Amino acid sequence: MTALLEVEGLVKHFETRLENWLQRVKPVVKAVDNVSFAVGERETLGLVGESGCGKSTTGRLILQLIEPTAGAVRFMGTELVGADPRELRRLRKNLQIIFQDPHASLNPRMRVEEIILEPLYAQGERPSVELTNYAGELLEKVGLSKKHAQRHPHEFSGGQRQRIGIARAIAPKPKFIICDEAVSALDVSVQAQVINLLQDLQEELAMSYLFIGHDLAVVKHIADRIAVMYLGRIVETAPKARLYTSPRHPYTQALLASAPVPHPRLRQSRKRLHGEMPSPLNPPTGCHFHPRCPLAQDICKSNDPVLREIEPGQHVACHFAELTGGPASTPAAL
Amino acid sequence: MTQTPLLSVRDLSVGFPAGKGHVLAVDSASFDVHPGELLGVVGESGSGKSVTALAIMGLLPPTAQLRGRILYEGDDMLGMSHRQLRTLRGRQLGMIFQEPMTSLNPVFTVGDQIMEAVTALDHMSKKAATDRAVDLLDKVGIPSPRRRLEDYPHQMSGGMRQRVMIAIALACSPRLLIADEPTTALDVTIQAQLLDLLNGLREELGTAIVLISHNMGVMAEVADRVVVMYASRVVEEAGIFQLFDEPQHPYTEGLLGSTPDMGEQPAGL
Numbered sequence: 001m002t003a004l005l006e007v008e009g010l011v012k013h014f015e016t017r018l019e020n021w022l023q024r025v026k027p028v029v030k031a032v033d034n035v036s037f038a039v040g041e042r043e044t045l046g047l048v049g050e051s052g053c054g055k056s057t058t059g060r061l062i063l064q065l066i067e068p069t070a071g072a073v074r075f076m077g078t079e080l081v082g083a084d085p086r087e088l089r090r091l092r093k094n095l096q097i098i099f100q101d102p103h104a105s106l107n108p109r110m111r112v113e114e115i116i117l118e119p120l121y122a123q124g125e126r127p128s129v130e131l132t133n134y135a136g137e138l139l140e141k142v143g144l145s146k147k148h149a150q151r152h153p154h155e156f157s158g159g160q161r162q163r164i165g166i167a168r169a170i171a172p173k174p175k176f177i178i179c180d181e182a183v184s185a186l187d188v189s190v191q192a193q194v195i196n197l198l199q200d201l202q203e204e205l206a207m208s209y210l211f212i213g214h215d216l217a218v219v220k221h222i223a224d225r226i227a228v229m230y231l232g233r234i235v236e237t238a239p240k241a242r243l244y245t246s247p248r249h250p251y252t253q254a255l256l257a258s259a260p261v262p263h264p265r266l267r268q269s270r271k272r273l274h275g276e277m278p279s280p281l282n283p284p285t286g287c288h289f290h291p292r293c294p295l296a297q298d299i300c301k302s303n304d305p306v307l308r309e310i311e312p313g314q315h316v317a318c319h320f321a322e323l324t325g326g327p328a329s330t331p332a333a334l
Numbered sequence: 335m336t337q338t339p340l341l342s343v344r345d346l347s348v349g350f351p352a353g354k355g356h357v358l359a360v361d362s363a364s365f366d367v368h369p370g371e372l373l374g375v376v377g378e379s380g381s382g383k384s385v386t387a388l389a390i391m392g393l394l395p396p397t398a399q400l401r402g403r404i405l406y407e408g409d410d411m412l413g414m415s416h417r418q419l420r421t422l423r424g425r426q427l428g429m430i431f432q433e434p435m436t437s438l439n440p441v442f443t444v445g446d447q448i449m450e451a452v453t454a455l456d457h458m459s460k461k462a463a464t465d466r467a468v469d470l471l472d473k474v475g476i477p478s479p480r481r482r483l484e485d486y487p488h489q490m491s492g493g494m495r496q497r498v499m500i501a502i503a504l505a506c507s508p509r510l511l512i513a514d515e516p517t518t519a520l521d522v523t524i525q526a527q528l529l530d531l532l533n534g535l536r537e538e539l540g541t542a543i544v545l546i547s548h549n550m551g552v553m554a555e556v557a558d559r560v561v562v563m564y565a566s567r568v569v570e571e572a573g574i575f576q577l578f579d580e581p582q583h584p585y586t587e588g589l590l591g592s593t594p595d596m597g598e599q600p601a602g603l
Contacts, residue, residue, distance in 0.1 A: 050521040050522070050523065050524075051521055187378040187379055187548060188378070188548065188549070188550070188589065188592050188593055189378065189588060189589065189592045191592070192591075192592035193592075214521060214522070215522075216522070217551075217593075254523065255522065255523060257526075258522045258523040258525070258526035259522055259526075259551070260522075260525075260526075260529075260549065260551025260552050260554060260555045261551065261554045261555055262551065262554060262593070263554055263578050264553075264554045264555075264557075264574045264575055264578055265575070265578075266554070267554070267555060272523075272526055272527055272530060273523045273526075273527075276491055276493060276494075276524065
């Protein structure tokens with residue numbers, strides 16, 4: 001499989017303010033800490049994790065909306081980190097994003113038509129009758145109507161606005177879309193509609209997605225492969241079927257066990273994860289998960305586990321990944 | 335179900351003036367809450383579930399027009415004087431809101447805010463109030479509670495703040511706790527911890543809980559019975575197993591179908 005997008009050793013440190021004048025160095029938040037993955041053509045990679053784990057930052061780093069501290073991002077064979085702004089603009093025709101908040105990501109002063117054609121204007125196209133017709137087509141493609149083109153964002157519901165956001169993202173016919181919590185703000189019934197729309201469009205336009213989300217059930221429906229992040233690092237990647245049936249990283253297992261059950265008959269007292277995610281300002285040494293991990297040993301406090309292949313296609317960053325398999329640790333609800 | 339209900343809502347309608355007419359936010363809703371049970375109220379944004387909760391607590395703005403009855407152990411709360419209502423709320427009812435960020439006061443310590451609730455109706459010494467606050471924080475699973483009393487809300491995580499909210503709601507040992515989307519703003523691992531906590535408190539203290547949520551998974555996890563609301567109305571009320579096995583209303587069926595579980599493809603609505 002040829003990779004459309006390759007991310008290698010991506011690092012982002014945010015400097016924060018000095019807490020007092022005695023500190024010599026500014027404290028650094030390691031938001032993304034050596035993240036690598038690849039996404040193939042027509043593939044959907046799900047990137048899941050809890051708030052503050054660095055998943056959205058990773059999405060923004062790929063688009064070069066923020067500048068990486070280190071690492072490489074190759075898209076269609078071209079290096080994006082440090083690329084010439086004009087080159088970057090040209091490449092962004094094929095690299096679009098859908099944001100989480102449909103209320104904040106559409107300019108309230110612009111008409112829907114201007115909003116969805118803006119990526120094309122950014123590529124140097126000029127307003128024309130053809131483009132107006134194209135905007136109408138796009139609106140119909142995402143389940144809205146041509147008539148909506150002259151309205152403003154405030155006239156639409158959350159689900160409809162998210163459809164406008166999708167129309168804008170697909171306008172330049174991209175090869176790759178980053179969906180950053182694209183359905184998290186929507187009601188469940190609307191969520192299901194938007195997920196189905198994204199899947200249909202992917203089929204029709206042969207696109208790849210990086211689907212960033214915190215809801216494992218939602219990500220399961222759309223992703224082919226899933227990467228789980230914890231405190232700036234990827235702890236496990238696996239094909240969807242494997243990740244949900246035999247997760248091997250203790251954090252992935254705990255995350256799956258925390259998801260609400262689909263039916264009351266599956267209620268059970270499950271192992272809950274204790275405590276909360278530590279601050280990325282001061283991450284634990286060694287494996288970031290060790291203070292909450294049921295399997296932690298001394299080695300976990302001192303040595304960073306490497307992401308290594310345990311089963312074909314399944315990579316796990318755990319010193320004890322060989323011991324974590326087996327039916328006992330598989331959540332029965334799945 | 336021969337038990338007398340703790341709370342009965344009968345034909346409750348709530349309207350708000352809007353432009354020339356008015357909007358009916360809740361339309362003839364009726365349901366009962368029995369002692370010690372966990373009743374789920376599920377519905378999408380705008381279905382009237384939060385307005386119902388606020389009506390029960392008597393927290394609606396004065397512009398709201400109410401009809402129907404809300405009976406607490408047989409007494410109509412809508413006919414009560416301000417003072418009666420205050421005593422009832424203080425002794426019997428507790429409420430937890432969705433957004434722990436905005437429902438705690440940022441300029442007071444967590445300890446101040448719990449002690450305010452503890453001493454609102456009972457006179458007690460500072461020391462007794464502090465001890466009670468420490469007890470409450472301990473009960474909701476906050477480690478080293480005595481030290482955390484000195485914290486301001488911004489020093490705590492979202493999950494911790496929600497635990498503090500629960501502690502405040504429990505201050506007067508209520509018999510009925512209304513929790514309006516208490517876990518919606520939180521991550522799944524923290525949500526799971528809090529649902530366990532609510533369930534544990536119910537078992538330990540016998541508190542009845544009305545849990546409002548848009549998430550069917552949350553219902554599946556903890557509810558005994560569920561009231562489904564859609565477009566201001568109660569469209570279905572059923573035991574949790576019956577609801578999942580044989581939903582009667584097409585909307586309930588649609589809601590169950592569009593909840594992405596980890597099993598099959600979403601059907602869509």
